[in-house]
Amino acid sequence: MSEQLPTKDVQVLLTAAIAAPSMHNTQPWRFEVEGHVIDVYLDGSRALPAEDPTGRAMRIAAGAAAFNLRCAAETLGYGAWFGLAPYPSEEPDLLARIVIEPTAARNDELADLARQIPYRHTDREPSGAVPIAENVRVALMQAAYAEGAGLTWLGADDLRIVLNLIVDTDLREIHDWHRRAERSRWVGGERSADGVPSSALGPRSTSYPAAVRDMGTRPIDRLRTERSFEEHPDLAVLSTDFDTPADQVAAGSALERVLLTATRAGVSASFLNQPLEYDDLRRTVQRLTGRPGHAHMIIRFGQSRRHQGTARRPLAEFLPEEQP
């Protein structure tokens, strides 16, 4: 085995990694490549101290990036060994260490999911009334399980509770100018490298509360088209049994595996995470799943449409500097 991964392989691996979802598209990661080891670190300069004070969302994003990296490795003929948050006390910012090695036993599932990476986008449009097929529901649950998490589908009564939690969250946010100011730094307007552009916000809902998160903060974004959202959305909660940093990174890998599996099945996804940003409401959401654990994402699934993605920072920002 050569000592250093070829540059073109590193480019493929990191291109896949940075396509991962992250809260407000902050892309809160950086990478160190040494030989055949790629370390995924948090980039503290991209933190969201008001909305993500404990860094949970950053760790979820890093876990999603690590999963994409593992999938891309399989397309290049490598396999990947990995450790999540391997040194939480000594190196809290090191969220995943991935060892990329040639393999004769390709993981076809991960290689197949790698092909979906460019097509996965958060889709904040209303969906049709056709419920998600039973076999797809099961496939999405299996995808979460394969990465050490659980995906629980919510019933009609749970939906009412989630809508009430959304109202609760909105009321709490009214007087929280820290959150609003932070969001307006990352969301709205034209965005060519990071953040969420106005064009990705989706329409406003004609009714309130609705199973959608209106992230617009700018007056102009209040003038977006209004549409009615589905009355019975397909909602699911992604959770893990424990809540250590490694569990939160694993939740991110599970999230991305679920999202790529959904993309492959023609199913769209968006998120209603606002109640999960408050610990007491997060516990209420976990109770809806009927089992102990820690809720990380509330996902609304629907029918997919062709969709334009949000931008990413140029790959060059992440590549190791060339040795002279």
Ligand SMILES: Cc1cc2nc3c(=O)[nH]c(=O)nc-3n(C[C@H](O)[C@H](O)[C@H](O)COP(=O)(O)O)c2cc1C
């Ligand atoms: C931990 C986490 C929380 C998120 N929360 C929300 C949310 O509450 N509402 C929402 O519309 N999008 C949410 N997103 C989606 C991001 O805004 C989205 O991934 C990012 O803008 C990049 O866009 P893309 O997913 O289309 O690539 C979240 C993503 C992550 C990883």
